Amino acid sequence: MAAPSFDSAQAVRFDLPRGSVRAGSGGETVLVVPSAALAELARSAPAAAAEAFARALGSAIGRRAVARMGDARAASLEEFVTQLAGEVALAGLGVLAIERWGRALVVVVEGSPLAGSLMAPVVGSALEAATGRKVACALLSRDGETTRILIASDGAAARVRGWIASGTPWGDALGRLHGGNR
């Protein structure tokens, strides 16, 4: 079985006579904006508005990834991650990877210009758009260039956020989420 690959040919098309940029097979119009402008918008806008902006951004990434996979529900773990990470990279949001901690799904993004508080709704909405599942996200850590986001149910994500806020290391929080005593 050949390793899945991401085909980046014609992924982004610049129509200079018309002054437009299009991405994906559907020809969705996109903008090329400075990341500092988006960061300033996220800081100045209300939290709900910033999260709404992030979720809209993530949904577009998820849809383009599903368009590459065909049947996303039948896609293997490697195939899904490859196409989703390709679309995240085309958007300029960093390098996406998946970590499996027991039964817990953790998405790791490195080198993202967005803050961690914005990357969590981006990833969550991308997965919802790709799989059709309702997911919740909990920011586990943001150290340097690496952001870890737990994908779980609403209740589980809320408990993990509470444990981390009380000082529990995120690794121990994942253990407690599995029913352990840690």
Place this chain on the structure above:
Amino acid sequence: MISKLEGLLARVRTRASEGHDLLHTMPVPAYDPAASLGAPAPPSAKAALADSALEPEITVDFEVQETVIDLSEPFDDGPVARPLDSRERIVASEASAVGGPRPGGDELLDDELAGPPSSSRRVIADEPEEQLSEMAFGAADPPLPRHTPPPESGRLPAAPEADLDADVTGVRHTAPTVPPGGDAMLAPDIAPRSLTPQVTRAFLGASQGVASVLGQAQSFAPKTFVELLDASLALGS
């Protein structure tokens, strides 16, 4: 009366001179209690010399009373209890010093003949016979020292200075032990031996219940991404 005293003085001089000569020339004879006590005790030599030098004319009017004690008869009450005059004490001390019987004398004599104990640190003197033979014929061999002589103290003499050659070092080269003939020519003691390990193993007895299995190992291996997503969504529910 004077003539009688002069005769007595002459007797004293004669006996004093005889006693002085006997003390210097003759060995001490065996003690005869009867004879000693029967004869008058000689005066001391010092008194005799003083008398002979000065020769005073002394007028003494007394009579000499001599007491004779027969020592051959045994005493019933042990030692002499009554006071003795000076001559009796002298005779009695001579008797005890020269040859008289001593209490427990036989046992003491046996101890002296037995020699010193083996643990004695005193130097054992040579036997009188050996001394006499050495005086007569000379010592045949020098006697061995009875004790280890103490070590000599003081400075040690310096070693003679060697004539060192600057070109000569302490490195010494040996002749090749392996002849050019090959291994067959090797001596048995220098032939290469096959190395064998010295194994040390721990003795661990059979035991039960060392490990206990609390649950099955994690066997979750999702085949699709959605399967993993569903498992993660099911956590904590």
